[in-house]
Amino acid sequence: MIETKEIEYKPKDFSSDQEVKWCPGCGDYAILKAVQKAMPLIGKKREDIVFVSGIGCSSRFPYYMDTFGFHGIHGRAPALASGVKLANPDLSVWQITGDGDALAIGGNHFIHAIRRNMGLNILLFNNRIYGLTKGQFSPTTNLGQKTKSSPQGVIDNPFHPGELILGAQGTFFARTVDINPRHLTDIAVDAEKHAGTAVIEILQNCVIFNDKVFSDYTSKENKHDALLYAEHGKPMIFGKESDKGLRLNGLEIEVVTIGENGVTEDDLIVHDAHVVNPTLHFMLVRLEFPMVLGVIRSVEQEPFEERLTKQVAEVEAKSPFKTMDDLLQSGETWEIK
Amino acid sequence: MSVEKQELEKVVIKFAGDSGDGMQLTGMQFTGTSALLGNDIATFPDYPAEIRAPQGTVAGVSGFQVHIGKSQVHTPGDHADVLVSMNAAALKANLNYVPVGKTIILDTDNFKKRDWEKAGFEEDPLSSGVLDKYNVIEAPITSLTKAALSDLGLDNKSVVRSKNMFALGLVYWMFSRPMEHTESFLNKKFGKKAPIIAEANIKAMKAGYNYAETIEALASAFTVLPADLEPGTYKNVMGNQATAWGFLAAAEKAGLELFLGSYPITPASEILHEIASYKHFGAKAFQAEDEIAGVVSTIGAAFAGNLAITTTSGPGLALKSEAIGLAVITELPMVIVNVQRGGPSTGLPTKTEQSDLLQAMYGRNGESPVIVIAASSPANCFDYAFEASKLALEHMTPVILLTDGYLGNGSQPWKIRTMAELPKISPKFVPDSLKDDWLPYMRDEESLARYWGVPGQKEFIHRIGGLEKDELTGNVSYDPMNHEVMVKTRSEKVRRVANYIPDLKVEGVYEGDLLVVGWGGTYGSLLTAVNQCNCEEGKTIGIAHFNYINPLPKNTAEIFSKFKKILVCELNEGQFIHVLRSNLPEFEYTKFNKIQGLPFTVNELHDAFNKILSED
Numbered sequence: 047m048i049e050t051k052e053i054e055y056k057p058k059d060f061s062s063d064q065e066v067k068w069c070p071g072c073g074d075y076a077i078l079k080a081v082q083k084a085m086p087l088i089g090k091k092r093e094d095i096v097f098v099s100g101i102g103c104s105s106r107f108p109y110y111m112d113t114f115g116f117h118g119i120h121g122r123a124p125a126l127a128s129g130v131k132l133a134n135p136d137l138s139v140w141q142i143t144g145d146g147d148a149l150a151i152g153g154n155h156f157i158h159a160i161r162r163n164m165g166l167n168i169l170l171f172n173n174r175i176y177g178l179t180k181g182q183f184s185p186t187t188n189l190g191q192k193t194k195s196s197p198q199g200v201i202d203n204p205f206h207p208g209e210l211i212l213g214a215q216g217t218f219f220a221r222t223v224d225i226n227p228r229h230l231t232d233i234a235v236d237a238e239k240h241a242g243t244a245v246i247e248i249l250q251n252c253v254i255f256n257d258k259v260f261s262d263y264t265s266k267e268n269k270h271d272a273l274l275y276a277e278h279g280k281p282m283i284f285g286k287e288s289d290k291g292l293r294l295n296g297l298e299i300e301v302v303t304i305g306e307n308g309v310t311e312d313d314l315i316v317h318d319a320h321v322v323n324p325t326l327h328f329m330l331v332r333l334e335f336p337m338v339l340g341v342i343r344s345v346e347q348e349p350f351e352e353r354l355t356k357q358v359a360e361v362e363a364k365s366p367f368k369t370m371d372d373l374l375q376s377g378e379t380w381e382i383k
Numbered sequence: 384m385s386v387e388k389q390e391l392e393k394v395v396i397k398f399a400g401d402s403g404d405g406m407q408l409t410g411m412q413f414t415g416t417s418a419l420l421g422n423d424i425a426t427f428p429d430y431p432a433e434i435r436a437p438q439g440t441v442a443g444v445s446g447f448q449v450h451i452g453k454s455q456v457h458t459p460g461d462h463a464d465v466l467v468s469m470n471a472a473a474l475k476a477n478l479n480y481v482p483v484g485k486t487i488i489l490d491t492d493n494f495k496k497r498d499w500e501k502a503g504f505e506e507d508p509l510s511s512g513v514l515d516k517y518n519v520i521e522a523p524i525t526s527l528t529k530a531a532l533s534d535l536g537l538d539n540k541s542v543v544r545s546k547n548m549f550a551l552g553l554v555y556w557m558f559s560r561p562m563e564h565t566e567s568f569l570n571k572k573f574g575k576k577a578p579i580i581a582e583a584n585i586k587a588m589k590a591g592y593n594y595a596e597t598i599e600a601l602a603s604a605f606t607v608l609p610a611d612l613e614p615g616t617y618k619n620v621m622g623n624q625a626t627a628w629g630f631l632a633a634a635e636k637a638g639l640e641l642f643l644g645s646y647p648i649t650p651a652s653e654i655l656h657e658i659a660s661y662k663h664f665g666a667k668a669f670q671a672e673d674e675i676a677g678v679v680s681t682i683g684a685a686f687a688g689n690l691a692i693t694t695t696s697g698p699g700l701a702l703k704s705e706a707i708g709l710a711v712i713t714e715l716p717m718v719i720v721n722v723q724r725g726g727p728s729t730g731l732p733t734k735t736e737q738s739d740l741l742q743a744m745y746g747r748n749g750e751s752p753v754i755v756i757a758a759s760s761p762a763n764c765f766d767y768a769f770e771a772s773k774l775a776l777e778h779m780t781p782v783i784l785l786t787d788g789y790l791g792n793g794s795q796p797w798k799i800r801t802m803a804e805l806p807k808i809s810p811k812f813v814p815d816s817l818k819d820d821w822l823p824y825m826r827d828e829e830s831l832a833r834y835w836g837v838p839g840q841k842e843f844i845h846r847i848g849g850l851e852k853d854e855l856t857g858n859v860s861y862d863p864m865n866h867e868v869m870v871k872t873r874s875e876k877v878r879r880v881a882n883y884i885p886d887l888k889v890e891g892v893y894e895g896d897l898l899v900v901g902w903g904g905t906y907g908s909l910l911t912a913v914n915q916c917n918c919e920e921g922k923t924i925g926i927a928h929f930n931y932i933n934p935l936p937k938n939t940a941e942i943f944s945k946f947k948k949i950l951v952c953e954l955n956e957g958q959f960i961h962v963l964r965s966n967l968p969e970f971e972y973t974k975f976n977k978i979q980g981l982p983f984t985v986n987e988l989h990d991a992f993n994k995i996l997s998e999d
Binding site: 062064091092093094096098099101108109111112113114115116117118119122124125126127128129130131132133134136137154155158354357358361362365367369370371373374375377378379380381382383 | 415418419421564609610612613614615616617618619628631632635640642644660661662663664667669671672673675676677679680681682683684685686687688689691705706709713799800801802838839840841843844845846847848849850858859
C-alpha cells in the first residue's frame with residue numbers, strides 16, 4: 047500500500063544532471079516539471095522509483111529524472127516495465143510513451159499490459175505526430191491532415207486512445223493537457239494510488255511539427271469552453287461561466303446550458319469514474335466538444351502481481367518440494383553401484 | 384517360462400502409430416521401466432507438427448524410439464531392431480528404418496484395404512511380399528484388446544484407446560520387463576478420477592503380456608542387462624526439463640529470483656511449462672503476448688535484479704534480435720535459450736536442425752557480441768543452463784544457449800546433482816569498496832564486466848538505455864572515440880570469457896589422421912561413430928566436440944594442429960565451419976552436413992569418415 051504521507055523530497059530532488067534536449071517551447075517541459083512535482087507526493091523512496099520508456103521524443107524522459115531509468119527500444123516499454131515490476135513488485139514503475147510508440151509499433155504490448163492490470167503508471171504523450179523522425183503522421187493524427195508522409199492528407203482513421211484502453215479492459219484512464227501541469231501532478235498521484243495499470247493521456251503540443259494541433263481546446267480563448275474537468279461524484283459542468291453541462295439524451299451525450307430551456311444542474315450527468323460498466327466512459331472519451339479531462343475511469347480490480355503472490359503462496363503450501371534438492375531427487379530414481 | 388532368454392548388448396525399439404494412439408506415452412513407459420532396471424537409455428520422439436493430422440495417413444504418424452543398452456548408449460539409434468506398428472501408415476513411414484531380419488509387430492486390425500491404400504501402399508503389405516525379409520509378428524491387437532476388456536462395460540472408444548497398453552505388454556514380455564512400474568503409473572494417473580480406465584489399461588497390458596507368452600511367433604525373448612554407468616543415483620530426464628531445472632538451480636545458487644519471460648513455441652514450450660510449476664522457488668514464468676515482449680520483459684527483470692531467462696526457437700530468436708542488442712549495450716545479465724528446429728521461416732517446427740548458430744553469433748544490428756554455448760545431450764542441458772546463467776551473471780552479458788528439438792525432447796538417464804556439489808555463482812554486484820564512488824559503467828579489470836547496481840538501493844540510482852553510453856558514467860554519449868572504445872570493450876569482454884571456460888577435450892585419439900569436429904546435439908552420434916571406427920577398424924580418429932562456441936576454448940588451435948585432416952560435421956549447410964574459418968583461418972576444414980530434420984546416423988558418419996580418410 048502507498049503511504050500518503052509526504053516523504054521529505056522536493057521536486058528538484060528528481061531532476062537529473064542531464065541537459066534537457068527537447069525543442070524550445072515543447073510541451074514536454076511542462077510535463078517533466080509536473081511529474082517531478084508529483085514524485086514527492088507519492089510516498090515512495092527515490093531509489094524505489096523506476097522510469098522506463100521506448101523511443102520517441104517523450105521517451106528521453108527517464109534521462110531527466112533522478113530515479114532509476116531505462117530508455118528501451120521502440121514500442122517495447124510496456125514489456126520492459128512489466129519485467130521490472132514482476133522482478134520487484136515493491137518498485138513504483140512509470141512508463142513514458144508517445145502516440146507512435148504506444149499505439150503503432152507498440153500497440154500489441156500496450157493493450158496486453160492494460161489487460162493484465164499490473165501496477166504500472168503509463169504516461170501517454172499524445173501530440174498526434176511523429177516528432178523524432180521529423181513529422182510523419184501517427185495513429186492519432188487527424189483524418190485529412192497533411193504531413194511529410196501524407197502530402198495529400200491522412201487517409202487512415204485515427205485511434206481515440208481512451209477507447210483502446212477501455213476496450214483492453216483498462217481499470218484506470220485519465221486525460222489531461224500540457225497547459226495545465228497542476229492538473230497533471232494531481233492525476234499522477236491518483237495514478238500511483240491506483241492498484242493496477244493506470245494510463246494518463248496527456249495532450250501535448252509539438253511546437254515544430256504539429257504546432258497548435260490542440261489550440262481549439264487549449265488557446266486562451268477556447269480553453270474554458272472546450273475543456274471539461276470531470277471529477278467523480280460531481281455534475282459535468284464547464285464553460286467560462288460554469289453554465290454549460292453534459293446531459294444524457296438516449297445513447298448520446300448532449301451539451302446543454304443551465305438556465306436555458308428549463309435545464310437545471312439536476313439534469314446533468316454526475317460523473318461516476320468507479321462504475322464497472324464502461325459505457326459512460328466510452329461516451330466521455332469519444333466526445334469531441336468539450337474534451338473531457340480528469341480521471342474518466344478508475345475501478346478496483348486485484349492487480350496481476352497480487353494474483354501472482356497468491357499463487358506463489360498456494361504452490362508453496364501444496365508442493366511436495368520444499369528445497370531444490372527435493373526437486374532434483376524427485377520422481378523415479380535408481381542407484382548404480 | 385520355457386522360452387530361452389537371449390542377452391543383448393543394445394536394442395532399439397520404435398513404437399509407431401497414429402498421433403492419437405498414445406505412442407509417446409507407450410514409449411515413455413518402456414523407457415521408465417528400462418531405466419529402473421539400470422539400462423543406459425536414449426530416446427527420441429518423432430511426432431507430426433499437426434496435433435491430430437489425418438488419421439491413418441503417413442503425415443499423422445507419431446513415433447517414439449528408445450535405445451536401451453547394457454553398455455553406454457549415446458544416441459537413440461539409427462535403426463529399429465523392433466518396430467511396433469499400430470497401423471499401415473506407421474509401417475509405411477518406418478519400414479526404411481528396419482534392417483532386414485529384424486522384428487516388426489503389426490496390429491493386423493488396421494491393415495484392411497482402406498487402411499493400406501490410405502497409407503500409400505499399392506498392394507496389401509501383409510501379402511505383397513514386402514515383409515518377407517522380416518520377422519513379422521501379426522497380432523490383431525485392437526480386437527484382442529476389445530475381447531480382453533469386454534466384461535468391463537466400457538464404451539468402445541475407451542476400449543480401443545487401451546490398445547497401446549496391449550502392445551506395451553507384448554513388448555514388455557519380449558524384453559523381460561516387469562509391469563509394476565507402468566501399473567503404478569496408471570493407478571496414479573487414473574486411479575482417483577477414473578479407476579475403471581486404470582483397470583482397463585492394466586488389464587490390456589497384462590493381456591498383451593500373456594498373449595506374447597502364449598503365441599509361438601515369439602521364438603525367443605530378449606533381455607538387456609544393466610549398463611555399466613558411473614556409480615550414483617539416476618533418474619530419466621528430458622532435455623527441456625533438464626534445462627528448466629538448470630535455471631532453477633542456478634537462481635538458487637546465485638541467491639536470486641528466477642524470471643522467465645517467454646512465448647509458446649515448438650519445441651521450446653516445455654521449458655516454460657516446467658518453470659511455471661515452481662513459483663514457490665521464487666520462479667516467475669511470465670507468458671508474454673509475443674516473442675518480443677518475452678525477451679524485453681526479461682531485460683526489465685535483469686535490470687531489476689533477477690536471474691532473467693527467455694526461451695524460444697529459431698523464428699522467435701529472429702524476433703528477439705533487436706532486444707538482445709539492447710541487452711548487449713546495457714550489459715545486463717540474461718540467458719536466451721534457443722531450442723533449434725528446422726528453418727528458415729516456420730520451416731520444420733517439430734524436426735531437429737542446428738539451424739541457428741550463425742543467427743546466434745551474428746544476427747543483430749551493429750557490433751553486438753554475446754556468449755554462445757550449446758548443450759550436447761539431454762542430460763547436460765542441466766549443466767549448460769546452469770553454466771549459461773553463471774557466465775551471464777559473472778560477466779554481465781547476454782548468453783545464448785543453443786539446444787535443439789532432438790535434445791529438448793530426447794531423454795536420457797541423468798546422474799542427479801546435489802545443490803552442494805554445484806559450483807558457486809557470484810553475480811557481479813557492486814563491491815563494497817566501490818559503493819561510494821560507483822559509476823554505472825565501472826568494470827572489473829580482469830573480466831571487464833561492469834557492476835550490477837539494481838533498483839532499491841540509493842547508491843546506485845542511474846539511467847541506462849539503448850543509446851551509446853559514456854565509458855564510465857553510462858550517460859548518453861555521441862563522442863566518436865567513446866563509441867570505438869565501447870564497441871571494442873564489449874567485444875573484448877566477451878573474448879575474455881575464454882579465460883573462465885574449460886579447455887576443449889579430445890576423445891578417441893589425441894593425434895592422428897582425422898579430427899571429427901562437432902558442436903551441440905550431435906555429440907552422441909559423432910562419438911559412437913568415432914569409437915566404432917577406432918575400435919572395430921583400428922582407425923586413428925579424434926573427436927573434438929564444442930560446447931563453447933563464442934568465445935572458443937583457448938586450446939582449440941593446439942588440438943587442431945595435432946591432426947592431418949579436420950572434418951566439421953553439422954546438421955545444417957555448414958555454419959560452425961564459418962566460425963572456425965574466421966577464428967582459426969590457418970587450418971583447412973572439410974565439411975559433412977545433413978539437412979533433413981533428422982539426426983546423423985552412425986552409419987552415414989562412418990562412411991563419411993572413411994571417405995575423407997581414403998582421399999589424399
